[in-house]
Amino acid sequence: MHKGDFVIYYSGKKTLEGQEKCQxxxxxSEVTDGEIYQQTVSENFKPFRKRVKLMDQRDxxxxxxxxxxxxxxxxxKWDSILDMDFLKWAKKILN
Known part of the structure; x- marks a missing residue:
């Protein structure tokens, strides 16, 4: 991801630890710079992130x-394809 790229966030579940589906x-968001940093979300989840500007949207x-x-x-069986084919069809959704 580079500055100016857009990111669509998919939420499979309502909460990180829960099982209730969100789908x-x-x-x-739009990526605002190239710096990568690590953020602690929980003791076992410390993802790397980039700074972004959240856009107005609806779920x-x-x-x-x-x-x-x-x-x-x-x-x-669409959920197994979601990660593998994301970039390909995300462009289609945005256009």
Whole structure:
């Protein structure tokens, strides 16, 4: 990710530790610089991040988009494709 890139955030669950499904795109941001830093979210979760500017948006269920995503052949098993094919179809969603 570089300065000026946009990032779409997908939330599979309502909370990090919970099991309740969310299955929505819940945020949109723009990368504001190239610096990478590590943030402690919990004792066992310390992700690396970049500074971003959050954009105005509304949550969108991925379930509404699945039928229109040609790269997902098996519409019942879409979650296994999400990470692998993300960049390819994220561009399509943004256009």
């Amino acid at each position: 929505e795109f819940t945020a949109l 969108v269920s991925i379930l509404l988009l699945i039928p229109n995503l040609e790269s997902i052949k098996n519409k019942e």
